[in-house]
Amino acid sequence: MKATRSTTRLLAGLVGALALFAASCGDDDKDTTATTAPTEVTSADTTADTTAPDATVPDTAAPDTTMPDTTMASNPFEGALSGVFGVVTGACADGAVTGSYFRMVQAGGTVEAGPFIPNGDSACADTTYSLLAAGTDGGLLSGDWQAAPEPAFDATGNGLADSLVAPVKFFGVSFAAATDPAEAMPSITGADGTLTGDLSAFTAYYANGVFNQGAPKPDGSGTAATGTIDPTTGAFTLDWTSLIVGGSFDGFTGVWHLEGVFTPNG
Amino acid sequence: MADRGKRWALTAALVVGMGVAAAPAAFQMFSRAPLGGTMIDDFRPYMSNEKIDTFRGYMTEIDAAVTEADQLRSSLVEGGTFTADEYDTQFFGVGNLTNGWAAIDADMTDLLDRMDANMANYAAVDALPPFAMFPWFFVIPGLAIAVVAARCLWSARAGRAHRGGLWALAGLGIALVAAPFAFQMFSRAPMGAEMIDDFRPMMTRDRVQNVQGHFITLGGAEGQLRVAVMPALVESGGDAADYPAITQFSTDWPSIVTEFNPMIATMSDNVDNFQAVDALPSFSLFPWFFVVPGALVAGLAAVSLRRTSPPTSHLETDSP
Structure with a gap:
């Protein structure tokens, strides 16, 4: 009787191991690049979508296939992302705009059709694009705020916040961007190469005026920021629009496009 | 009984x-x-008279710059730096201002006149209990x-x-x-009623959007004058000193934006408040x-x- 049980267990173990081996040699058509991704484990990885590339890679040393594999390598660009979304400076060449930029839709217009405000200080031939460059933090922090300094303006109304992006001249006066600690902490989540984020704290400072440019808005209206992230390199794009409510630009809509490389904390 | x-x-x-x-x-x-x-x-x-005078000063300054912008266009076109079409296409923002200035000036002056004319009325209402x-x-x-x-x-x-x-x-x-x-109240309330009547045409969403539009026109023109037209003038052998009003406009533009910006914000943010007050029975x-x-x-x-x-x-x- 004892011998039979041991044999059964041995056979079951062999079958399990073979199954795992077969699975590991199988064609994973979801994302073959995942195996080359950095193996740093973050706290967010335990909640990562199980369809993420690394989550499907079995650990052949695991004694029980029904147990979650807590030792497997995970993708640092999946789950709640905490780190710096490094901003690549915008550029205009041959009529094409690359990198990070800001545009503003006039009241009554649409993001698709404009009309967009031409910024006389734009470096682009299409002056509706105002190019953005990284601030002293290198870009947008996810998982932390980047508050505006106190005071937020100089004597002529130029915005002074410079940690997120460098202040940008717009209609002769520099606007600055920061994330307001009075609102929700900026958070961005990666899943299957896409990004979604709560940037409700994102705020622009211009000509002594403070304009929430969050996505969604702090009251939950509007849509969240969305984008893409390369699961191998962390190269990302992040886009959002935000209606200005109140103030001198009431009814206008800010259009933000950030791109660069995400660097996780630690 | x-x-x-x-x-x-x-x-x-x-x-x-x-x-x-x-x-x-x-x-x-x-x-x-x-x-x-x-x-x-x-x-x-x-x-306050001081604030309104400051705004009026800016309007006068812009008016002078617009006059010079017309002269500058003529000079650059007649001098062969640009054809008229080239200038108008390349510097459409400046053209928007020179062509639309009369309407902008009239609209903004009307706003300032209404505020100026109601200084005493405002003071009377402000002196009422909260x-x-x-x-x-x-x-x-x-x-x-x-x-x-x-x-x-x-x-x-x-x-x-x-x-x-x-x-x-x-x-x-x-x-x-x-x-x-x-x-x-017999003296102050009718003054409040008069102010409400005078402010009614300017405290509408459409009017606020018009004013927002004026500043887009002004800002667009100022940027093109400063970044492109004046450098083109200098490059073609001209002298920026011949256009002191344009230079002054560009120098003061950040101040103009920064001073007008909160006033436009005040108008915009108070459209609903004004309508609430206007819906009350007449102050009189x-x-x-x-x-x-x-x-x-x-x-x-x-x-x-x-x-x-x-x-x-x-x-x-x-x-x-």
């Missing part, structure tokens, strides 16, 4: 008191009056009148003496009549909302007092 008439007078006073107390709710004053207070507070920084308190100026005396009238009625029905209550009622009526005089009528019910209550109390025997004669009648 005398008691019936007295009771009728007291009932009427009770109804008037309740009506006065209920008026703020009927006119939605609890929600609207504080919005009016916010508007008065928000406009305070701009309702708007948020307005509803309570009706509720408190109205309830006091209603309570005193009800007590007098109760006493009359019970056959008890209530001359003190009637005197109190008369006093409340007289106080209500006196309140508008104490707060100089407000003093009468105190005087008429106050006089009525005082008169009704007087009628009741006349129909009520003095306590002494009452005692005399009752004495053996």
